[in-house]
Amino acid sequence: MLQDFAQRTTPGTGAARVAALRGAMAGAGVDAFLIPRADAHQGENVAPRDERLAWLTGFTGSAGFAIVTAERAVVFVDGRYRLQVQGQVDQAVFEIRRIPEDTAADWLTEVLPQGGRVGYDPWLHTAREITELRDKVGSRQLGLVPGANLVDAVWADQPAAPTRPVVPHPADLAGRSSTEKRGAIARDLTERDIAAAVLTLPDSIAWLLNVRGSDIARTPVPLAFAILHADARVDLFTAPEKLDAAALAALGPEVRVAPEAEFGPALDALHGRVAVDPATAPVWVFDRLDAATGCEAVPERDPCILPKAQKTGAELAGTRVAHLRDGVAFAEFLAWLALTAPEGGLTEIDVVRRLEETRAATGALRDISFETICGAGPNGAIVHYRVTEATNRVISPGELLLIDSGAQYLDGTTDITRTVAIGEVQAEAIRPFTLVLKGVIAMSRARWPQGLAGRDIDAIARAPLWRAGLDYDHGTGHGVGVYLGVHEGPQSLSRRGLEPLLPGMILSVEPGYYRDGAFGIRTENLVIVRAPETPEGGDRPMLGFETLTLAPIDRSLIDPSLLDTDERAWLDAYHARVLAALGPLVDTETARWLTGACAPL
Structure with missing residues (x-):
């Protein structure tokens, strides 16, 4: 559970490791090798044995990839990691x-x-990714060559695959049985x-079977593959030692457990039309099905993702209870x-440890939901x-402190960001902080016609910043699971959010x-999509948000x-709700502070 503050890679070894990789490439007869930040399940978080990108380059972000040739090497990252990669690579x-x-x-x-x-390693790239890359490099007749992972070949002390227990998830918290x-x-x-659907996403499998695990830090899922048959039977491929008698009994007779080594032969034995998600499944699965007799791979989205x-x-x-508990901490x-x-x-580091201690004191914390971001x-x-x-920094009076953190509880997953002024407030931070707050309020109050997607409303949160010539290089929001991944699709609030938002x-x-070299500002609440009451005279079904997160926003x-009148009213009402919900549950000293922090603006 405790956060590790050590560097994940040994500094200064990039050149030696790249040289070793180039030797393996020469032996394999390839001119370039792709190193994604992915495992065979395409998860955001990966087990230590799958941290190939970090091992080779030093970059520890959750998204990116590298390419190595005989003469050059490159790391690709998006705007979120622009500064981080410069300090690590x-x-x-x-x-x-x-x-x-x-x-x-x-x-x-x-x-x-x-x-x-x-x-490339066909286990680490999706079918869609390889198809698109092949199409784009075809003009130079570049050949894409699947094969063994060449990073693994030179990573002498690569950790073993995790084999932590698979545990049942209570049906009363799930709301539906696995059978349903x-x-x-x-x-x-x-x-x-x-005839069947192939499942490769651990959170889909965990949700479908009402199980959880701990093979991945911060994400309570077991690493596994599965085949869901049209008669509702499931073949689950994972290390059998992960499941004790209680876990097997909870799964029931319609779920067969087999080692991962049997996954390939099971694909070979399928007949008829088999659904596989080209956006999430390894291209290895498609290649195997294409080689099977009497089987047709049908590109379809993972059937568990939307439900x-x-x-x-x-x-x-359960999520509301988890947020109340987390709000108190x-x-x-x-x-x-x-x-x-x-x-x-x-x-x-002092701040991160204290925050984790307060959550642990609830007695309900299973893990933090991601590595805490605490930047002074x-x-x-x-x-x-x-x-x-x-990189640990002493927090000086007069600075801003950005804290983005979350928790995994059995009944829900939390994620909250607050930016606070330490001592005297920086005058130059007040205006952008308020503009960011205006974006939070605007999105929280938004109403939109049913059928719209995240990309259709993303600009609502950005508009106050845009009017001031400002912006941010990340999405406005991501989906969140329930005691699953803190980042969950298909929903998102971003320019790439194509999925219609649903209740x-x-x-x-x-x-x-x-502001590079000065400070960062972010304010984050979690929300539920819901159908609000239709205003008088309204004639179209609308959707809106219910705010889950309970924590004061720094009034200083x-x-x-x-802020206009409606924005002030929203903030005062939100703070009144926070005080009413948390005030009776916190200790006396916190209650005194909370009363001031939640006072009307």
Whole structure:
């Protein structure tokens, strides 16, 4: 559970590791090799044995990839990691390119001769990814060559695969039994003449079978593959030692457990039309099915993704309880911070440890939901900053402190960001902080016609910043699971959010502003999509948000003159709700602080 503050890779080894990889590439007869930040399940978080990108390059972000050729090496990251990658990667060894402005296809066609061979591990790339890359490099007749992972070949002390227990998830918290879930999806498969669906996403499998695990840090899922048959039977492929008698009994006789080594032969034995998600499944699965006799791979979205995103009433009720519990812990933490930080001497690591201690004191914390982002002053401008012993900064009075954190409880997953002023407020931070707050309020109050997607309303949160010539390089919000991944699709609030928003979905609302070398600002609440009451005279079904997160927003950083009457009313009502919900549950000292923090603007 405890957060590790050590560097994940050994500094200064990038050149030696790249040289070893180039030797393996020469032996395999390839001119370039692709190193994604992915495992065979395409998860955001990966087990230590799958941290190939970090091992090779030093970059520890949750998204990105590298390409190595005989003469050059490059790391690609998006705008969230622009500052982080510069501090972690040896730029004498690796070039740095930015996604989406730069692409793998463009770089490969630029540096490789016509007819060059590009090696890749077919377990670590999706079918869609390889198809698109093949199409784009075809003009130079570059060949994509699947094969063994060449990083693994030179990573002498690569950790072993995790084999932690699979445990049942209570049906009263899930709201639906696994039998119900499997039956509903199986009926849909039958109606469409599909014999089976291949599942490769651990959170889909965990949701479908009402199980959880701990193979991945911060995400309570077991690493596994599965085949859901049209008769509702499931073949689950994972290390059998992960399941004890109780776990096997909870799964029931319709779920067969087999080692992962039997996954390939089971694909070979399938007949008829088999659904596989080209956006999430390894291209290895498609290649295996294409080689099977009597089987047709049908590209379709993972059938668990959408029903998993629409939470049951039980899941929403549990999530509200989890946020109340988390709100109490976070308020006690903020009260401690307000009292302690202005005295000086606190470090970012001190703050992270204290926050985790307050959550652990609830007695319900299973894990944090991601590595806490705690950036003081200029570190706050690094969007996904992760404090280590090497980067740990003393928090000085007069600085802003950005804290983005969350918790995994059995009944729900939380994610909250608050930016607080330590001591005297920086005048130059007040205006952008208020503009970010205006974006949070605008999105929280938004109403939109049913059928719209995240990309259709993303601009609502950005508009106050845009009017001031400002913006941020990350999405406005992501989906969130229930004791599953803190980042969950298909829903999102972003320019890439194509999925229509539906009642029961949980998302974050987190606009921000970052000034390099000075400070970072982000305010984040979690919300539920719901159907609001139709206003008098309204004639179209609408959707809106219910705010889950309960925590005060730093009033000292707000310029009231920039808020209109409705915005002030929303903030005062939100703070009144926070005080009413948390006040009776916190200790006396926190209650006193909370009363002031939630006072009307």
